Amino acid sequence: MNSGVPLSELKNKFLSEFSGFEAGLNGDLNLRRQAADRFDILGFPTIKNEDWKYTNVSKYIDSSWNQRTKVNPALAPATELYKKSIPAPFFDSHRLVFCDGVFSKELSEIKADDTAIELLSFAEALKSHKSVLSEYFGKGLAADTNGLTALNTAFATDGAFIHVSKGSKPKYPVHLIFVSGQGGDKYINHIRNLVIIEEGAELELMETWCSSGKNEYLDNIVSEIFVNQDAVLNHYRFQEEDTETARQANFTRIIQQTGSIASNFTVTTGGKLVRNDLQFLLNESNCESHLYGLYIGSEAQHIDNHTLVDHAQPNCYSNEFYKGIMARQSAGVFNGKIMVRKDAQKTNAYQSNKNILLSDEAKINTKPQLEIFANDVKCSHGATTGQLDEEALFYLRSRGIGAAEAKVMLTSAFATEVLAYIKPEAVRNYALGLVERKLNSLGQ
Numbered sequence: 001m002n003s004g005v006p007l008s009e010l011k012n013k014f015l016s017e018f019s020g021f022e023a024g025l026n027g028d029l030n031l032r033r034q035a036a037d038r039f040d041i042l043g044f045p046t047i048k049n050e051d052w053k054y055t056n057v058s059k060y061i062d063s064s065w066n067q068r069t070k071v072n073p074a075l076a077p078a079t080e081l082y083k084k085s086i087p088a089p090f091f092d093s094h095r096l097v098f099c100d101g102v103f104s105k106e107l108s109e110i111k112a113d114d115t116a117i118e119l120l121s122f123a124e125a126l127k128s129h130k131s132v133l134s135e136y137f138g139k140g141l142a143a144d145t146n147g148l149t150a151l152n153t154a155f156a157t158d159g160a161f162i163h164v165s166k167g168s169k170p171k172y173p174v175h176l177i178f179v180s181g182q183g184g185d186k187y188i189n190h191i192r193n194l195v196i197i198e199e200g201a202e203l204e205l206m207e208t209w210c211s212s213g214k215n216e217y218l219d220n221i222v223s224e225i226f227v228n229q230d231a232v233l234n235h236y237r238f239q240e241e242d243t244e245t246a247r248q249a250n251f252t253r254i255i256q257q258t259g260s261i262a263s264n265f266t267v268t269t270g271g272k273l274v275r276n277d278l279q280f281l282l283n284e285s286n287c288e289s290h291l292y293g294l295y296i297g298s299e300a301q302h303i304d305n306h307t308l309v310d311h312a313q314p315n316c317y318s319n320e321f322y323k324g325i326m327a328r329q330s331a332g333v334f335n336g337k338i339m340v341r342k343d344a345q346k347t348n349a350y351q352s353n354k355n356i357l358l359s360d361e362a363k364i365n366t367k368p369q370l371e372i373f374a375n376d377v378k379c380s381h382g383a384t385t386g387q388l389d390e391e392a393l394f395y396l397r398s399r400g401i402g403a404a405e406a407k408v409m410l411t412s413a414f415a416t417e418v419l420a421y422i423k424p425e426a427v428r429n430y431a432l433g434l435v436e437r438k439l440n441s442l443g444q
Contacts, residue, residue, distance in 0.1 A: 031138045032154050044061075054333045067155060082097075083107060094114070094119055156222065158191065187217050217245065219246075235254075243299055267294045276306065282313060296435065303331075347374060389410065
């Protein structure tokens with residue numbers, strides 16, 4: 001771990017690379033330049049930023065790090081190494097695989113008989129879908145975006161492009177698999193995902209993040225997801241990267257239009273540093289949003305979840321349910337904000353965050369927030385932090401169950417309450433297996 005020195009040298013190094021990089025860029029160059037200027041002003045987040053006060057980025061990267069601004073030819077021979085790290089398919093799906101942020105055609109499978117959906121790499125979409133990208137690329141981001149998000153907008157060249165046509169439901173779900181760790185030591189991968197779900201369409205989308213090799217890396221990810229009128233999105237995100245080499249900063253913004261329903265499930269068990277920024281904008285009336293999260297930390301992991309549900313229009317509903325389990329020297333952060341704007345009358349918004357600490361060294365900082373500017377609303381929020389129930393432990397021990405096994409049973413029951421909301425059985429079973437492996441590794 002680094003000493004926490006300022007990252008101004010790294011910022012200046014990256015900015016000096018932009019002038020040479022932009023000559024080969026596709027997409028809105030003006031947007032890219034504005035993003036580079038924004039990064040120049042903001043730099044990397046620091047603990048002086050209120051939203052980052054508990055997450056010191058400079059402890060995890062330093063001025064010796066580099067960024068990937070072009071495809072590394074050395075990735076091709078490493079395909080077999082990446083392949084070994086990819087989880088076995090657990091449902092029949094479109095599968096797009098990215099190796100250190102670069103789309104791998106060899107490892108991917110896009111079904112030819114599904115005309116309801118268009119799947120491309122973001123790199124290809126930058127060339128072939130300029131009109132669509134001019135309408136959507138960067139349009140879902142708020143003006144006060146953080147420095148890492150601005151850096152991504154300036155430099156990102158690859159990721160996933162998903163477009164579901166109006167009134168349709170694809171035959172297969174979409175599975176995005178991101179494997180990193182072979183692309184060089186101490187590298188930042190800028191990954192960009194753009195998802196457009198047209199009016200009345202539906203999408204089942206899953207992301208899996210895993211590690212390959214022992215190289216240190218940071219995946220800097222930005223996902224813009226547009227859920228248009230009466231569309232439905234179910235989004236599952238599983239992070240199981242290496243707890244020593246992997247760092248991840250993930251910014252996801254979901255923009256909803258009239259009558260749309262969007263659900264996000266985020267399960268984090270891996271990564272040395274993980275920052276999840278998840279934002280929902282309920283941009284028109286009668287939207288419905290669901291946010292479910294589970295994070296389990298061990299060793300010296302740092303897992304930070306920041307969520308924002310922005311109720312901008314009336315007659316909308318949101319429900320947020322996050323749980324955390326922190327063991328050993330791990331640290332967790334939960335900051336959940338519900339914003340109800342002046343015009344958002346008849347809003348129903350609920351939020352709950354519950355945490356368990358399994359050691360005296362583990363810690364959690366939790367901050368539920370409500371900002372309400374309308375007067376006809378129903379809103380609630382709350383957070384709890386504690387330890388395992390001693391009476392429940394005693395009961396299990398009295399029935400002949402060992403101490404370690406009893407703790408696993410209680411923490412598993414605590415965790416699976418969130419996972420029960422995952423409806424597809426195959427996805428839920430995958431999540432249960434992921435959590436079980438993590439809890440068993442704690443050696444309580």
